[in-house]
Amino acid sequence: MALTDHHDVFIGSTADEFTFIVLNRHLQDAERTLTKAGFTADQQHGRTTFLPAPELAEEVNDPGGLAVYTF
Template identity: 75%
Template sequence: MALTDHHDVFIGTTADGVTFIVLNRHFQDAERVLTKAGFTADQLAPELAEEVNDRAGLAVYSLLAHTTDLVDLSGTTRWGSAGPSSEPELYFRFVNGTVTATAKSDTSRALLTMHGFTRTAGSSSYRAPAGLGERALVNVVVRADSHAFVNGLSVRIDLGIATPDALRGAPRHSTAAVLGGPATEPTQRRTR
């Protein structure tokens, strides 16, 4: 299973900046909702971050009518009035079923500790709590990310998915739709 397979709806960003939505359950009119919001089965040309944010928001609002089992770990939906941030205060990285985090401030380090992350000896990296399955790892990052947002901390999440082609090859997904990524890197999650 891939980390995108555990929730009804998973929103993420590939390393090349493409926003995607994966539907792991059939929803009535889902294809129409995603198409109306600008998502297609093929990659679109990159757009401004605000446009990606707005289009992803349209899709999410419509999908929330069908499920609340939705995860948004997309970097392209993190646009706020502060503009782009080249140095996020928190950086999460998914690799081979594990999650590591890097914190740049006392506040972000304390936040990671509150969510069960432990510091790796001799470095500024943190590990997710031990013994968690893939769904639980995604959920702990969602909680820490939401907590960071409430505290005004910038966050970047690397899902370990290089390009949309990596998603298209996964047979389990009922729908994997993509939308072009931003020209710049946003800093805050949209409000719902």
């Protein structure tokens, strides 16, 4: 089991400092909240992964973190 599989919401960053968020189960309003914060949803290995748009990568770190605390 991967580290990202242990929690409902996993927040991580890549080597080039891009924040990403993984949802391991459906959380009410999570997709809308993260999309509003500047992330785009993608399905990978049965989970919803949220990545920032490349042009917004630095700007979404704080709003993304705050958005996760609302679910």
